[in-house]
Amino acid sequence: MPVSTNIQSSSRTASSASQFPPITRDHILNCSYDSWFPKYRASCIKSRIIPLSPEFVEYIREDGIILADDDEAEPEDDEWESAPSTFRPPPEEVDSDSDSDEDEDEAPRLPPNQRFPELHQAIKDKIAELGGAVAPKLNWTAPKDAAWISPHQNTIKCTGPNDIYLLLKSSNFVTYDLEHAFDDCTPTSNSPALSPAFKPVLVLRSYFNPHTAMEFRCFVKNRNLIAISQRDLNFYEFLKGLRPDIVGRIAQLFNNKLRFTFPDASFTFDVYIPEGEDEPLSRARLIDINAWAPHTDSLLFDWTELLEMEVPGGAVLGVVGGREEELEGAEETSGDEDEDDDDDDDDDEDFVPELRLVEKEDPSAFNFSSPQYSAHKLPKDVVDASIAGEGGMREFAQKWKEMTEYRENIANWEIGDKD
Numbered sequence: 513m514p515v516s517t518n519i520q521s522s523s524r525t526a527s528s529a530s531q532f533p534p535i536t537r538d539h540i541l542n543c544s545y546d547s548w549f550p551k552y553r554a555s556c557i558k559s560r561i562i563p564l565s566p567e568f569v570e571y572i573r574e575d576g577i578i579l580a581d582d583d584e585a586e587p588e589d590d591e592w593e594s595a596p597s598t599f600r601p602p603p604e605e606v607d608s609d610s611d612s613d614e615d616e617d618e619a620p621r622l623p624p625n626q627r628f629p630e631l632h633q634a635i636k637d638k639i640a641e642l643g644g645a646v647a648p649k650l651n652w653t654a655p656k657d658a659a660w661i662s663p664h665q666n667t668i669k670c671t672g673p674n675d676i677y678l679l680l681k682s683s684n685f686v687t688y689d690l691e692h693a694f695d696d697c698t699p700t701s702n703s704p705a706l707s708p709a710f711k712p713v714l715v716l717r718s719y720f721n722p723h724t725a726m727e728f729r730c731f732v733k734n735r736n737l738i739a740i741s742q743r744d745l746n747f748y749e750f751l752k753g754l755r756p757d758i759v760g761r762i763a764q765l766f767n768n769k770l771r772f773t774f775p776d777a778s779f780t781f782d783v784y785i786p787e788g789e790d791e792p793l794s795r796a797r798l799i800d801i802n803a804w805a806p807h808t809d810s811l812l813f814d815w816t817e818l819l820e821m822e823v824p825g826g827a828v829l830g831v832v833g834g835r836e837e838e839l840e841g842a843e844e845t846s847g848d849e850d851e852d853d854d855d856d857d858d859d860d861e862d863f864v865p866e867l868r869l870v871e872k873e874d875p876s877a878f879n880f881s882s883p884q885y886s887a888h889k890l891p892k893d894v895v896d897a898s899i900a901g902e903g904g905m906r907e908f909a910q911k912w913k914e915m916t917e918y919r920e921n922i923a924n925w926e927i928g929d930k931d
Contacts, residue, residue: 531819533778534698535805542775543801544651546713555769555798558718560638567628569690569712572680579674580625580632624677635673638716645669645719648676650712652693652802655683669719676714696805725751726785727799729811730762730865735777736823737766740867741811743782747870757793759867761785765796778804812868824863 541547546561553559625632639646647654647668658679659666670676680686690712724744731739740762742751751758762783770781780802788794802808810818 531816532804532806534700535696535803536700537694537697538700539776539779539805540694540697540803541708541710543779543803544713545649545715545800546651546711548774548801549715551773552769552798555765555796557720557797557799558642560642560716562631562634562638562714562716564712564714565628565631568624568631568714571624571627571677572686573690574621574681576621577678577681578621578623579677581623582625624673632673635676635714635716639670639672642716642718645671646676646716647719648679649715649717650680650686650689651710651715652800653683653685653689655679655686657685658682667721670716676716696807722784723787726787726793727782728758728762728785729780729782729802729809730766731780731804731810731813731818732766732770732774733778733804733818733821734823735771736863737763737771737865738821738823738863739813739818740865741813742869743811745811745870747872747874749872751869754792755867755869757791758785759865761793761796763865765798769798774801776804780804780808812870 545559549556549559549561621627648670649655654668656668659668661678661682662668662670663675663678664671668679670679693710725742725746725748727743729741729743730737731741740759762785765783766781782799782802783796784799785796786794806815
C-alpha cells in the first residue's frame with residue numbers, strides 16, 4: 513500500500529483526514545493487486561501472483577537476512593563492481609564465537625530454499641516465465657524504498673529469488689503492508705464472514721525500465737475522474753505539449769475499463785503511458801489501484817481540495833467500500849433509463865479532469881535535493897555486515913572502533929602540534 517513519501521503533502525493530508533468518508537476493510541482489500549488484476553489483466557503489465565505461506569511471512573518479519581544457498585548459480589550481474597551482497601559465512605562461523613548459552617541453544621535458521629522449498633521453486637519458475645527479470649511487490653506496495661540495496665543499481669529489478677528476499681526484508685513499505693494495512697479502517701455492521709480474509713501474496717511483474725516522467729496518479733471521486741498528477745516531481749519541458757494526449761489516454765482507460773467495474777466509487781489509480789508508434793502516446797497501462805484514504809500520497813494536489821471538489825451528478829453518500837453486487841444492480845438499472853439520463857451522461861463526458869505537472873518555476877521542482885526514499889537507507893557496509901551474520905557485525909564494529917580511534921589520535925596530534 514503506497515505510503516506518503518512527500519513530506520509537504522503528508523502534512524497537508526493530516527488536516528483533511530477528518531473529512532474522508534469512513535474507510536472500510538473491504539475498500540482496502542479491493543485495492544489489493546490480486547483482487548483487481550484478473551479483471552483488468554489486458555490493461556496491465558504482465559504479472560504472476562504467488563500466494564504466500566505463513567512461513568514466508570514469518571521469514572520476512574524476522575530480523576537479519578538469511579538468503580538461499582542453492583547450488584545452482586544465479587545469473588551474474590556486473591552492474592556493481594563490489595562483491596555480491598548475498599555472501600554469507602557458513603553457519604558454524606557465525607555461531608562459533610558466541611559466548612551466550614541462549615545463542616548456543618537456539619536452533620539455526622534454515623535458508624529459504626530449505627525452509628519453504630516449494631515456494632522458493634515457484635518464485636524461480638515465475639521469474640523464468642516472465643523473461644528472467646521481474647519487479648516484486650506485495651498486495652499493495654513495491655519495495656522501492658529498498659532499491660538502494662539491490663545488486664541491480666538502485667532499481668527493484670530481480671533476476672533470482674535472493675534478489676527478491678533481500679528487497680522484501682529491507683523494505684519498510686513491505687512491513688507496512690504486513691502490519692498496518694488496515695490501521696485506518698472503520699468497523700462496519702457487516703458480518704465478518706462477508707468480508708474476505710487478508711491473504712498476503714507476492715506479485716512478480718515483468719521488469720521494464722520506465723521513463724518516470726510518464727507515470728501519473730489519477731483520482732476518482734464518485735465514479736468521476738477529477739484529477740491527474742505527475743508522479744515524478746521533477747520538471748520536464750516536453751510534457752507541456754503532451755497535455756491533451758495524456759488526459760485523453762488516461763480518460764480512455766478509465767471510461768472503458770475502470771469507471772463502472774471497480775467495486776468502489778472513489779479510489780486512485782496509477783498509470784504508465786509509453787511512447788506511441790504512429791501517435792505521440794500509446795495506450796495507458798494500469799500499474800496500481802490505491803485507496804481513497806489519507807495514507808495515499810496526493811502529490812501535486814491537496815487532499816482537502818480533492819475532497820471538496822464538485823463532480824457531475826452530485827455527491828454519493830455512504831461508506832467507501834461498497835460491494836460489487838450492489839454495483840452490478842446499479843448498472844442493470846442504468847441500462848433502462850430514459851433520454852433525460854442520456855443527457856446527464858453527456859454532461860459527465862464533458863467533465864475534463866485537471867492535469868497538474870511540475871512547472872519550471874514550481875518550488876516542488878527544487879524541493880527534492882535528497883534521493884528518493886533516502887530516509888530509509890543504510891550504508892552498504894552496514895548491510896553487508898548484517899548479511900554476514902554475527903561475525904560480520906563484530907568485524908564491522910571492530911573496524912569502526914579502530915577507525916574512530918585513529919581519527920581521534922590524528923586530531924589530538926594536530927592539536928598538540930599547534931601548541
